[in-house]
Amino acid sequence: MSDPTARVPRVDADEPTGRVVVDGDPTLIVRHPIIDMKDLWKTYRPGSLDVHALRGVTVTVEEGEFVAIMGPSGSGKSTLMHIMGCLDIPTSGSYTLNGADVSRLSETALARIRNREIGFVFQQYNLLPRLTAWRNIELPLIYARVPGPERRRRALIALDQVGLSARAEHRPTQLSGGQQQRVALARALVTNPALLLADEPTGNLDTAAAGEILGLLQELHRAGRTVVLITHEPEVASVADRTLRIRDGQIETAEIAA
Amino acid sequence: MRWRDTLRSGLEAILGHGLRSLLTILGIMIGIAAVILTVGLGEGAQSSVNSAISALGSNLLVVTPGSTTSAAGVRGGFGTASTLTLADADALGSKKVAPNVIAVAPQAETIEVLTAGSTNWTTTAVGTTASWLTVRDRQVEEGGFFTSQEVSGADDVVVLGPTTASELFGAESPIDQTVTINGEPLTVIGVLTSAGSSGSTDLDDMAILPITTAQQQIFTGTFATSVSTIYCEANSSAGLSGAYQEIDDELLAAHHIDEPSDADFTITSQTTIASTANSVNRTLTDLLAGVAGISLLVGGIGVMNIMLVSVTERVREIGLRKALGAAPTDIRRQFLVEASSLGLLGGIGGVLVGFVGTVVLPHLESNPVSLSIPATIGAVLVAIAIGLVFGVYPATRAARLSPIDALRSE
Numbered sequence: 001m002s003d004p005t006a007r008v009p010r011v012d013a014d015e016p017t018g019r020v021v022v023d024g025d026p027t028l029i030v031r032h033p034i035i036d037m038k039d040l041w042k043t044y045r046p047g048s049l050d051v052h053a054l055r056g057v058t059v060t061v062e063e064g065e066f067v068a069i070m071g072p073s074g075s076g077k078s079t080l081m082h083i084m085g086c087l088d089i090p091t092s093g094s095y096t097l098n099g100a101d102v103s104r105l106s107e108t109a110l111a112r113i114r115n116r117e118i119g120f121v122f123q124q125y126n127l128l129p130r131l132t133a134w135r136n137i138e139l140p141l142i143y144a145r146v147p148g149p150e151r152r153r154r155a156l157i158a159l160d161q162v163g164l165s166a167r168a169e170h171r172p173t174q175l176s177g178g179q180q181q182r183v184a185l186a187r188a189l190v191t192n193p194a195l196l197l198a199d200e201p202t203g204n205l206d207t208a209a210a211g212e213i214l215g216l217l218q219e220l221h222r223a224g225r226t227v228v229l230i231t232h233e234p235e236v237a238s239v240a241d242r243t244l245r246i247r248d249g250q251i252e253t254a255e256i257a258a
Numbered sequence: 259m260r261w262r263d264t265l266r267s268g269l270e271a272i273l274g275h276g277l278r279s280l281l282t283i284l285g286i287m288i289g290i291a292a293v294i295l296t297v298g299l300g301e302g303a304q305s306s307v308n309s310a311i312s313a314l315g316s317n318l319l320v321v322t323p324g325s326t327t328s329a330a331g332v333r334g335g336f337g338t339a340s341t342l343t344l345a346d347a348d349a350l351g352s353k354k355v356a357p358n359v360i361a362v363a364p365q366a367e368t369i370e371v372l373t374a375g376s377t378n379w380t381t382t383a384v385g386t387t388a389s390w391l392t393v394r395d396r397q398v399e400e401g402g403f404f405t406s407q408e409v410s411g412a413d414d415v416v417v418l419g420p421t422t423a424s425e426l427f428g429a430e431s432p433i434d435q436t437v438t439i440n441g442e443p444l445t446v447i448g449v450l451t452s453a454g455s456s457g458s459t460d461l462d463d464m465a466i467l468p469i470t471t472a473q474q475q476i477f478t479g480t481f482a483t484s485v486s487t488i489y490c491e492a493n494s495s496a497g498l499s500g501a502y503q504e505i506d507d508e509l510l511a512a513h514h515i516d517e518p519s520d521a522d523f524t525i526t527s528q529t530t531i532a533s534t535a536n537s538v539n540r541t542l543t544d545l546l547a548g549v550a551g552i553s554l555l556v557g558g559i560g561v562m563n564i565m566l567v568s569v570t571e572r573v574r575e576i577g578l579r580k581a582l583g584a585a586p587t588d589i590r591r592q593f594l595v596e597a598s599s600l601g602l603l604g605g606i607g608g609v610l611v612g613f614v615g616t617v618v619l620p621h622l623e624s625n626p627v628s629l630s631i632p633a634t635i636g637a638v639l640v641a642i643a644i645g646l647v648f649g650v651y652p653a654t655r656a657a658r659l660s661p662i663d664a665l666r667s668e
Contacts, residue, residue, distance in 0.1 A: 082662050085581070087580075087581060087661045087662050087665075088660075088662055107585070107586055108585040108586060108587065111580065111583050111584060111585040111586075111588075112583065112585070114580075114581060114582070114583050115582065115583020116583070120581050120582070122665070126574070126578045126581075126665070128575060128578070130270065130274050139579070139582050140582040140583050142259055142260075142263045142267075143259050143579075143582060143583035143584050143585075143588060144583065145259065145260055147260075148262075148263075187582070191583075
């Protein structure tokens with residue numbers, strides 16, 4: 001599947017569920033895969049000893065899905081998230097993201113993919129302390145070369161989506177943890193990415209704030225977004241449609257959540 | 259990333275660390291100001307030397323005696339011999355001998371004590387001829403200058419420099435007053451217009467008297483028989499080399515010297531005097547500019563140092579920007595803009611300090627300082643270039659950071 005010509009046709013943006021009807025048969029509904037990973041290996045070489053962080057991982061996430069990836073620390077969860085987020089490339093295997101093979105791209109090409117296709121939410125929020133909320137949100141648009149007024153307009157819309165319109169001019173230090181994470185979520189949404197990748201988004205939050213963030217993620221999922229949530233907490237993972245467990249660099253079981 | 263956003267992001271980073279940026283800018287500023295001021299001092303010194311040389315008179319050739327050689331073989335250096343005489347000067351004044359020379363002013367001088375009533379003043383007494391005034395390009399402020407008749411008659415008259423006049427007579431007019439030199443009473447007939455100083459010589463403090471009077475009545479020893487300098491004015495700057503040749507030929511013949519290399523006199527022109535003085539100046543300026551350049555280099559290292567700190571401190575920010583889609587080029591540019599902005603601000607600050615320096619320095623010491631526009635623009639460009647050059651390494655380091663490692667750091 002490493003052949004870059006093997007592309008799946010993109011889904012019509014007007015189709016909120018992301019379902020396309022193939023061959024005119026209304027009963028055969030094909031979902032368009034956002035993530036298609038096949039036999040991924042990631043090997044690190046600290047010294048002469050090979051360390052396999054991933055040992056042949058195969059994962060498919062369809063458009064509009066809400067998938068949780070669970071695993072203890074050291075399981076390869078972070079490595080999987082890095083490769084999924086195009087922050088790193090696999091040692092072998094193929095990874096097709098939204099129809100394009102991204103497993104062998106240069107650093108600059110990966111940066112462009114991250115900018116267009118992926119919205120990150122981190123445990124540490126990672127907001128720039130000197131910038132106000134809306135200016136944090138516009139950051140990805142700066143790298144997409146969107147003009148200034150348009151950036152502000154879209155940043156304010158994204159801020160509205162997470163219910164923080166009133167906090168546009170506040171700096172991160174003037175916001176609570178939950179609010180900061182909501183700003184980070186708005187920043188992830190502002191480019192309208194194909195994939196929302198949340199890495200322990202509730203790790204630093206109290207139960208109430210964590211609930212709000214998970215609620216927002218569910219809401220976004222219901223609106224048609226593809227969400228991948230990485231966590232080690234089963235109750236967090238339970239909000240997803242499907243949970244993948246990873247252990248020792250391999251996917252253990254794939255189960256559909258109730 | 260658009261250039262405008264890159265610029266804004268760089269400037270915000272500079273403003274975000276006000277004190278640190280200011281100190282870095284200060285380093286560049288001092289370097290640039292030092293360069294501007296040393297170059298300005300050098301140019302000022304050069305123009306003051308040039309004006310001092312042209313103050314000697316125009317199209318001037320200066321004949322000085324050669325060196326003496328004692329019985330023991332010790333050579334005394336230029337000007338120590340007393341081989342030039344009034345007769346030499348008279349010969350050079352002849353139209354037949356030297357057609358390209360239009361005026362000749364021999365000069366014999368010693369330090370004498372001038373007395374006027376109860377006041378006295380020690381200064382240079384210069385014995386010369388009537389053409390001294392035109393040859394040396396001087397003017398008379400008050401009264402007149404002595405004539406050729408007064409020179410040939412060895413009249414007891416004297417013309418004073420303005421400083422000498424005020425030292426002896428204060429606010430009173432010195433005209434027709436009597437000044438006594440070495441027991442010889444002389445009548446003051448004129449006061450020169452101020453001409454400032456030529457190098458170390460004060461052109462306003464002197465007493466000018468007919469060379470005949472000086473040598474017959476006042477000077478003693480070799481000063482009574484020889485002259486220390488003969489100033490010859492050529493008819494034009496084009497006639498300078500002709501005049502040079504005529505003077506050389508005549509003096510060699512008059513002194514019975516066959517080999518030009520054995521000449522007991524030296525002829526110098528304003529050009530050679532100017533180039534000698536300027537080459538000394540240039541050496542000093544180059545030396546100072548070298549020191550200033552080193553301080554600029556230190557300033558550049560300061561920029562690099564602070565940029566490296568800035569990269570280390572913002573590893574997380576760099577990681578985040580990369581995760582959000584910043585390409586290595588975007589990150590590199592952002593830090594280069596930051597570094598060159600530090601350079602630019604330092605350059606502008608340095609030029610401002612340089613401007614203040616050119617105004618203040620001449621009040622603290624006598625040397626003039628001139629500020630050249632090309633040097634100023636050059637200094638600002640150099641400052642930006644220094645920021646860029648010393649920013650390349652930190653910026654490249656930032657651009658190469660892996661987003662994963664950067665995000666993971668605490």
